[in-house]
């Protein structure tokens with residue numbers, strides 16, 4: 242659905258040139274939820290603005306559903322934008338218009354007759370769960386409701402691609418989850434392709450199928466979300482994953498055990514999917530007749546699978562450790578020995 246081919250964007254200001262996007266190539270499939278994550282200044286906003294033609298690349302091409310966005314005439318681009326719509330962090334609603342009027346605004350611009358606008362707006366209001374709020378003004382709505390209006394408005398012209406620019410960054414965690422669930426549902430119901438940019442790894446974890454990690458304008462890593470979490474291949478990805486897991490308590494527990502049992506080995510066991518719900522680890526460890534100390538554990542859900550970690554401390558020599566690792570490995574459980582800092 243979307244092909245970003247060696248795209249670059251250099252902003253030329255009076256004194257300097259700023260490379261905001263540097264030789265980025267991405268392929269996003271139809272129906273996928275694709276996340277782009279990076280710290281502030283990484284180039285995410287610029288990249289997403291290249292996708293809907295709000296910025297023109299200084300090199301490379303952006304191809305959406307067969308059309309090279311950066312080569313379209315102004316008129317063709319305006320038409321294409323109906324199929325590539327966008328939602329924003331601060332909703333960008335029209336404050337003097339009601340919910341219904343906001344949602345039908347793009348239809349008004351597209352010249353859709355009033356009765357059809359009404360019908361379509363009502364349909365969208367139901368789809369995003371705002372029935373009863375038709376006549377409210379944005380100032381009378383909560384943040385989550387405002388974003389629902391933003392989503393309904395973005396869907397008014399039946400787009401194929403929905404771009405989300407930090408769409409949940411202004412919302413509290415619970416409302417974030419509700420909006421993410423809505424995005425997931427409309428992706429399924431409308432077979433939408435969704436591209437979202439965020440600086441929050443849990444957003445990527447909760448709904449994305451694939452993600453790209455950006456740093457200094459470049460994509461430093463890309464892949465299926467579960468893989469990025471389990472086996473991050475770049476230090477920036479690793480930092481985002483760590484932030485999401487919040488390992489502070491684990492680190493404290495490890496320090497304490499090291500102090501009291503300096504000879505214990507500390508293992509990080511990793512498991513995915515159904516393995517995280519069955520007693521594989523305890524069964525294997527029992528068969529070795531080992532005493533272990535559980536330090537911490539967690540299970541996180543991604544869009545497709547759950548994955549988890551269990552930190553344990555045990556007295557074990559290298560030979561038994563090797564054999565234990567093999568037995569756990571055969572059950573799909575990874576074993577890493579936590580080195581002393």
Ligand SMILES: Nc1ncnc2c1ncn2[C@@H]1O[C@H](COP(=O)(O)OP(=O)(O)OP(=O)(O)O)[C@@H](O)[C@H]1O
Nearest residue numbers: 252259260261279280281282283284285286287288
């Ligand atoms: N219109 C512009 N003119 C000049 N420089 C720009 C322009 N837009 C963005 N930049 C610069 O390009 C770089 C990337 O910015 P961008 O906003 O794309 O990053 P970001 O990852 O979205 O960060 P944030 O989350 O803070 O918005 C930054 O150094 C920024 O200052």
